[in-house]
Amino acid sequence: MPKSRTSRLRALAVLVAVTATTTLAAGLPAHADSSVDGPITRSEVLTRAQSWVDAHVAYNQGTRYGGYRQDCSGYVSMAWHLSTSLVTQTLPNVSTKESYSDLKPGDIMDYTADHTFLFAGWTNKTNGDFTFYAESNPNNPTHGPTHANINSSSIEGWPTSNYDAYRYQNIVDDPVTPAGTVWDRTRSASGGWDAHATEIDDNSAVTAVASATLPDGTVHVLTVVPGSGVWDRVRSASGAWAGAATKIDSNGGITAVSAAALPDGTLHVQTLVPGAGVWDRTRSTSGSWSSSTQIDSNANITALSSSALKDGTLHIQSLVPDSGIWDRTRSSAGSWSSSTKIDDNGNISAIASTALPDGSLHVDAVVPGSGVWDRTRSSAGTWAGSATQIDTNGDVASVSASALPDGSMHVDAVVPGSGVWDRTRSSAGAWSYATNIDSNGDIFDTYTAGLPDGSMHVGTVA
Incomplete structure (x- = not known):
């Protein structure tokens, strides 16, 4: 049940490891964020390793694959994205020796006289259980993740004591994605902020959030839970939050979400699947959800926003x-257009948008080291x-926005270590100074939802 908050837990950290399994026809791994001989994440090493398993690459020292x-x-050389195929005796030249207990995914066990394999991760470190990938012999094509135990007398047919653990000199840990629970704070129609936020979702694995308000005043809050999918929690027009969220998308690889409500009462939720682009799902006025439709196949998209x-x-x-x-754009008749570039700043790291009652549209962009920039689309359809620049704080990490019925607009910026700052654009177009509405420095994501009665909800994840 919702509860009043006076303090919050620090954000939990979850490691998101993408394990794509497709391969290119030419035999090269589909996942290639790294450059040859350059830095490579542990998850990419395992993804590259999996690509040979999926392709059933046979053992044959006289041939090449990719x-x-x-x-x-x-x-191992392929998985590490080296420029050439090394041998067991030369792999240590690009590695550092580690203890067995320090092994991490993407490291190797190397018997320099004869064999090597990739360590995929501990399944029970206390017991010594782990998984690995290997290209073993002509009778055993590329395989993994295969189970083994570090305390066994032999692994892959060789005495375990013959192996040393090595770490590639250019391997890096995967970025840590913050996670937390969802809190909601209300601004009344008269402008007063609630003294405390209310926890509306106690799932501590939430990594991203978005919201949309229907014409009848109900608010939908969408959350991303890695490995699980997207969940929808509703606040009724009378102000009651649903006791539980509803899963509307079971794709555990989703990393970002946005939402917008149309004047006819339907709700559109967009999700981002790395490598697969953007997908749109609709909630009808009767409350039923459709299946998702791919609306953008660009595999390089990293963030979304939407407005109706x-x-x-x-x-x-x-x-x-x-x-x-x-x-x-999706027309009122339901047809999608091709995409149009509206800002060519390649340094933008986060975006938000909102539509005003006069038919204009505002898109707000975060530029690290520079602040927040606002770009307008007129009601006639012309982009500025x-x-x-509406905020010069170069530490802003994320942003959300919403319009109120009186034509004013609120932009809420997250500043790590400082909290959430609210800035208002009046109906006449004048921007106010920012006000700190939540001082929790652990907040990393936010949503803003304006209601028909003039009140507003700002949600945070921490």
């Missing part, structure tokens, strides 16, 4: 690193030629 020799050390205009059109903004922000 440019790498088809044996144990060639397999009063004429029934829907705008989806996608952030592509090193490229900028792209806007895609340049963005306006």
